[in-house]
Amino acid sequence: ISEERTNSSKVQSQYQPYKDAAWGFINHWYPALFSNELPEDHVEGIQICGIPIVLRRVDGKIYALKDQCVHRGVRLSEKPTCFNKETISCWYHGFTFDLDSGVLSTIVANPEDKLIGTTGITTYPVREVAGMIFVFVREDDFPDTDVPPLSDDLPFRFPENSERFPHPLWPAAPSILDENAVALGMHRTGFGNWRIACENGFDNAHILVHKDNTIVHALDWVLPLGILPTSDDCITTVEDDKGPKGLMQWLFTEKWAPVLENDKLGLKVEGLKGRYYRTSVVLPGVLMVENWPEEHVVQYEWYVPITDDTHEYWEVLVRVCPTEEDRKKYQYRFDRVYKSLCLHGFNDCDLYAREAMQNFYADGTGWDDEQLVATDVSPITWRKLASRWNRGIAKPGRGVA
Amino acid sequence: ISEERTNSSKVQSQYQPYKDAAWGFINHWYPALFSNELPEDHVEGIQICGIPIVLRRVDGKIYALKDQCVHRGVRLSEKPTCFNKETISCWYHGFTFDLDSGVLSTIVANPEDKLIGTTGITTYPVREVAGMIFVFVREDDFPDTDVPPLSDDLPFRFPENSERFPHPLWPAAPSILDENAVALGMHRTGFGNWRIACENGFDNAHILVHKDNTIVHALDWVLPLGILPTSDDCITTVEDDKGPKGLMQWLFTEKWAPVLENDKLGLKVEGLKGRYYRTSVVLPGVLMVENWPEEHVVQYEWYVPITDDTHEYWEVLVRVCPTEEDRKKYQYRFDRVYKSLCLHGFNDCDLYAREAMQNFYADGTGWDDEQLVATDVSPITWRKLASRWNRGIAKPGRGVA
Amino acid sequence: ISEERTNSSKVQSQYQPYKDAAWGFINHWYPALFSNELPEDHVEGIQICGIPIVLRRVDGKIYALKDQCVHRGVRLSEKPTCFNKETISCWYHGFTFDLDSGVLSTIVANPEDKLIGTTGITTYPVREVAGMIFVFVREDDFPDTDVPPLSDDLPFRFPENSERFPHPLWPAAPSILDENAVALGMHRTGFGNWRIACENGFDNAHILVHKDNTIVHALDWVLPLGILPTSDDCITTVEDDKGPKGLMQWLFTEKWAPVLENDKLGLKVEGLKGRYYRTSVVLPGVLMVENWPEEHVVQYEWYVPITDDTHEYWEVLVRVCPTEEDRKKYQYRFDRVYKSLCLHGFNDCDLYAREAMQNFYADGTGWDDEQLVATDVSPITWRKLASRWNRGIAKPGRGVA
Amino acid sequence: MRNVTLNYADGVSRSFEVASGELILDAAIAAEMPVLYQCQSGSCSTCTAKLSSGDAQTRAGASSTLLASEVAAGTRLLCVCEANSDCSFDVAYTSEAGANVAHEVHAFIDTVEKIASNAVRLTVELAEGEWMEFRPGQFMQIEVPGLGVLRSYSPSSVGTDVPKMTFLIRILPDGAMSNFLSQVAGPDQVLKLTGPYGSFFLREEKKRAPHIFVAGGTGLAPILSMIDTLRQTGGRKPPMLLSFGCATPDALFCLEDLELRKQWLPTLETRICVDRDPLDGMHHGNPVSALREGDVTPDTVAYLCGPQVMIDAATRRLIELGADPANIHSEQFTPSN
Ligand code: FES
Ligand code: FES
Ligand code: FES
Ligand SMILES: [Fe+2]
Ligand SMILES: [Fe+2]
Numbered sequence A, B, C: 001i002s003e004e005r006t007n008s009s010k011v012q013s014q015y016q017p018y019k020d021a022a023w024g025f026i027n028h029w030y031p032a033l034f035s036n037e038l039p040e041d042h043v044e045g046i047q048i049c050g051i052p053i054v055l056r057r058v059d060g061k062i063y064a065l066k067d068q069c070v071h072r073g074v075r076l077s078e079k080p081t082c083f084n085k086e087t088i089s090c091w092y093h094g095f096t097f098d099l100d101s102g103v104l105s106t107i108v109a110n111p112e113d114k115l116i117g118t119t120g121i122t123t124y125p126v127r128e129v130a131g132m133i134f135v136f137v138r139e140d141d142f143p144d145t146d147v148p149p150l151s152d153d154l155p156f157r158f159p160e161n162s163e164r165f166p167h168p169l170w171p172a173a174p175s176i177l178d179e180n181a182v183a184l185g186m187h188r189t190g191f192g193n194w195r196i197a198c199e200n201g202f203d204n205a206h207i208l209v210h211k212d213n214t215i216v217h218a219l220d221w222v223l224p225l226g227i228l229p230t231s232d233d234c235i236t237t238v239e240d241d242k243g244p245k246g247l248m249q250w251l252f253t254e255k256w257a258p259v260l261e262n263d264k265l266g267l268k269v270e271g272l273k274g275r276y277y278r279t280s281v282v283l284p285g286v287l288m289v290e291n292w293p294e295e296h297v298v299q300y301e302w303y304v305p306i307t308d309d310t311h312e313y314w315e316v317l318v319r320v321c322p323t324e325e326d327r328k329k330y331q332y333r334f335d336r337v338y339k340s341l342c343l344h345g346f347n348d349c350d351l352y353a354r355e356a357m358q359n360f361y362a363d364g365t366g367w368d369d370e371q372l373v374a375t376d377v378s379p380i381t382w383r384k385l386a387s388r389w390n391r392g393i394a395k396p397g398r399g400v401a
Numbered sequence D: 001m002r003n004v005t006l007n008y009a010d011g012v013s014r015s016f017e018v019a020s021g022e023l024i025l026d027a028a029i030a031a032e033m034p035v036l037y038q039c040q041s042g043s044c045s046t047c048t049a050k051l052s053s054g055d056a057q058t059r060a061g062a063s064s065t066l067l068a069s070e071v072a073a074g075t076r077l078l079c080v081c082e083a084n085s086d087c088s089f090d091v092a093y094t095s096e097a098g099a100n101v102a103h104e105v106h107a108f109i110d111t112v113e114k115i116a117s118n119a120v121r122l123t124v125e126l127a128e129g130e131w132m133e134f135r136p137g138q139f140m141q142i143e144v145p146g147l148g149v150l151r152s153y154s155p156s157s158v159g160t161d162v163p164k165m166t167f168l169i170r171i172l173p174d175g176a177m178s179n180f181l182s183q184v185a186g187p188d189q190v191l192k193l194t195g196p197y198g199s200f201f202l203r204e205e206k207k208r209a210p211h212i213f214v215a216g217g218t219g220l221a222p223i224l225s226m227i228d229t230l231r232q233t234g235g236r237k238p239p240m241l242l243s244f245g246c247a248t249p250d251a252l253f254c255l256e257d258l259e260l261r262k263q264w265l266p267t268l269e270t271r272i273c274v275d276r277d278p279l280d281g282m283h284h285g286n287p288v289s290a291l292r293e294g295d296v297t298p299d300t301v302a303y304l305c306g307p308q309v310m311i312d313a314a315t316r317r318l319i320e321l322g323a324d325p326a327n328i329h330s331e332q333f334t335p336s337n
């Protein structure tokens, strides 16, 4: 292995915690479902960071609890059983848990049992915004009082960061937390580790895989061969006391140079319609692509760990739609253009690339054998930052598939 | 008090041998096939407790041998090859074994080899009763003289136990060993460990899963929410010198109270047609449900270990049918009513529940993480009894799928 | 286990290196593809001994390189990308490798990176003969200068060995290295370890599995029940300084006796048309069956390790065809007779037998539990010879499926 | 009130009061007796005990999984059992239940690495099938091969690194272990370890309070184990201040490891101290003198490890700065004890 690789063993040791995070970072906010996937009184089971989670909506409010009965471990969501609005019962022997506290509040066939009130299942804080349901996935003993606001685990916001991260080439990116924000998107399971997926999101060196994408040619976009860092401060890490921890890449400024030619290979990019965008990523692994796929729209991505070899890939486009008509227009454009050409089309190539990397990393050897280069400053910076600011390393799932 | 002290994993559990028995208990009688699954001169291969077993019927008599050639380990049953009535040959290089003794009696292409007569494969004692074939699955060095009678591994019999376990609410249960007993049933593979399956069989706290079953409502049965132990002697263990080792539950006596209400959940069971039954279980894991699904019929169940994560689930209904007409009537009722509404229908819910528990126990964590309650007196008593009286703990399969 | 088995623990220790070679022997020549599977400018990915290999043909010449990008480990063959005739590029971030040397010669979007020229991927020497492409699968540090000629890893040749291994019953076997040799055949994946497969090839004791094959009866062949060694020198090992290392079996000479009867089982072979042939095997596991399936034709087989539980099974018939007409006739006969009756038909029984043995050996217990006999002198001699003369034991695959 | 006594397997007996009608286990938990239990409902059988004197019965109406023969033999489940008189029980575990009981293990030497002018890092791997659980801060005794003498060292590694364990060892002129390590020790040599010992360990219940660590010389080892344990704990990390010192810069070690910890732990601050010839960024003086006004809050918990004089000085200084003496934990760490 070449000495010229940028991830020497010393650099590697700086992100050892990241290498240990095969099952994800715990004690963070993650998207669980779109709002319309959990109608009133429905029960759904998901898994994040190896933890099975059951969600139920009652009178509009959403509750999330560990989806593993304290009695003999079956998933409550496997056969949803609710006798009232305050509880969820296990379908097997009727252990019944308070939705709000998780406490074992009765047992169907054993109303006087001594265990009642003394045990229970972990509950997970829930937030619903702009059509998405977020869950704070935590360790069993993580105290309510320490739960940070959702905004701490969401991308940087604008215009409040416009001064810190100016962007003359496009309008201030909307946020899912903005008033009238509408989040449209999809999620699907990716068959690979979440870190491999995440690193692809803000990797400036992989434009090659998108060279033949329909949207690029339909809209006559000019994509460079790649984008190279030209200065030490090409990436700013954000480690403020409050708010999200992450990194911003100064793309399409003088700190990064687009590569338009490779002489040796006789490659040259020509054209006029530059497609400007900027990527940033914050813990626990949330990508923001500003000005993408068009002005006034922002793309978010999550790579939510399910197990050590699967993740839920979320692609979400956010736009602020103050009026009903704006909403309809946006939905129409999403359905006709964005969904097929961007979320599929363009991003399918990313999903393919991520899954193609999985074998290399799955047996653990890839982390040692990879030979990173200058452009990999992005994943390396991310790995170090994530090692420092994560709120805990998830343990391998217990008693789950 | 420190957290560690609540963790029982540090003390040797009272039923450690049971926790070690992932591959089953060896040196016991298990059902292998229904008689009609092995017609004259047929050869069939099965697997019990990780041991591959080949059965052949010759002139009505059944032979069972280890289904793994001593030469290079292929299964004899994979391509049945028999040149006469006394032997079975391996289809690969013609190693030929005496059906009765298992001794290597010749090699097709090597009739003078010095290995002949000096080695062989283990044989398994066989008993055929009431349409079922039982095999005594033993370790290679378990002596013939120590093989117990089949009745030692079958449920308690009546009326000989009627005084010990009186049952005013129903007639004496028939036994598969009774004259003119007819066993009708089915078997299928359950995808989970055999212990998880077995414990469900006599678990008095899981009636909830059967609440919506067709047979319950078609026949207007009243099933309580659950049945609670009310006294120390709610279960009698049978540990006599001779005969089966197991436990009898005093259901529908004053030692168990049916629970008909749960105030907190607003649940109340009403009705008249009580459905009385009683469950017992004996080693190596045989359930008997007396008076089920109707008078004069008894239901047996076996959960025969195949590997550590699969078992063969046997459901058998036994009735004494002295005349040919009785037999026909019973067969007709079995085909029209029992098979669809009980063996499927009702018991499908049990199979579902057992498989739903598998993940929790499969990685070994469930045995430590489960939180048992008062009603779990049944499985706990069984675990202790089984730990005490089993005839051996099966080792993981060698050289098998 | 009987004391009479021929593979005592002392014998076993003599072939320990062979028992360690689950992933194959490295630093040997293996068939990769038929010539017509790699047309001009095509790219194909294969795997041998756990090493992913990509092949590209440019202006007729074939290049083979490690199919695992040094950057982040994806397979180059997953989405072939070549910008010129001298290189192959990785489709992900454009790392571009010199076809001839494997050196990283540029990066699509990073033409000045300091890593360029300092690292690269291993290349594998290639030879193409008689319609087959061979690759020398080597460890990363195996020097070019030590690469032996292809002929060192191919079967013994005739007539140059006719004096050493006379064969009055048939004409000198052709070789794939002969002028005008034509190799016709097929390859497919076998689901088992390569050693189990290989040993079946020259096993003289398994004729039983072919007893009912169509070709035997269509052509009225007489196959004995088996062939027994009658003398100590029934097998000659070839361990010359130069040339292939392997063993020749003196079949159909006085050193082996065909077995035509088994009294005990009442079996007797009768008939006139003896079917004479002779098997030999050389490292890294290449079978030659002379005079098979008919005069002037020879059958080669390879069992190329893919992983520890899969191999690529190659069946190739070689005949010398000096004229175009000879070639056509041979192809016609191959298509109409050999392919269906020999490569399928007859050899399908072998593939079945090999896969049937896999469970016994897959968990490692088979190597200890097998009980070999006199006729197993063939595999035992092979195991010892292979332990002595292999050029390296392949390590488990790294970062591959 | 009844008086109930538990007789532990290690010969220790402890007594507590149980009200009439109260369950014995509930009273034992309230009295902080070492007891093992899980379900508290008479099922799991973890709280099994044997009645050796007096009268104690299962509460009326409560179920238990005891077989009649077991009850007759005196077996009780404390969680469903009431005392009808003063009574005593035998339990199968020791009075250290829940703690890690010291035992002997064998370990193979992996490496002996010189890390400073007078210190080495010893890395070992426990023999197949042997195990050692310990709390961060506790120590083991290592037998010097050939001499049979024992020396005490704390692992600088953490429990999740087992079967690997790492120790920091000061090299003394002509010390028994020092001679062994510098002259004899080689890879795969076998060492005998006994442990864990000591009540100097990280207090789990205080893990959210601000931490101050004061380490002199190889007294850094247990502190590193504590810091790494806190790092592995999920959730909010406490502010941590480490003051670590040696005599001279060339005697310092593990500085890269500390840099790495600071990279991983934003809440960790380090002060590196030397008595003589400080390099850039180092504090001139001992690790106690590096402590200053504002370092301590009323809930600060402190761990001190090093020579006795350093511990005494640090204790005085911390109290002076406002620390609660009950929150100051220390271990004297002289090179040859
Ligand atoms: S498993 Fe949930 S109540 Fe028993
Ligand atoms: S494997 Fe059965 S005879 Fe060879
Ligand atoms: S993985 Fe091949 S260039 Fe990046
Ligand atoms: Fe992309
Ligand atoms: Fe049931």
Ligand SMILES: [Fe+2]
Pocket (backbone or CB within 6 Å): C200, C206, C210, C349, C350
């Ligand atoms: Fe064959």
Ligand SMILES: [Mg+2]
Pocket (backbone or CB within 6 Å): A307, A308, A309
């Ligand atoms: Mg997995």
Ligand SMILES: [Mg+2]
Pocket (backbone or CB within 6 Å): B100, B101, B123, B144
């Ligand atoms: Mg016999």
Ligand SMILES: [Mg+2]
Pocket (backbone or CB within 6 Å): B307, B308, B309
């Ligand atoms: Mg298994």
Ligand SMILES: [Mg+2]
Pocket (backbone or CB within 6 Å): C100, C101, C123, C144
């Ligand atoms: Mg070359």
Ligand SMILES: [Mg+2]
Pocket (backbone or CB within 6 Å): C307, C308, C309
């Ligand atoms: Mg494999």
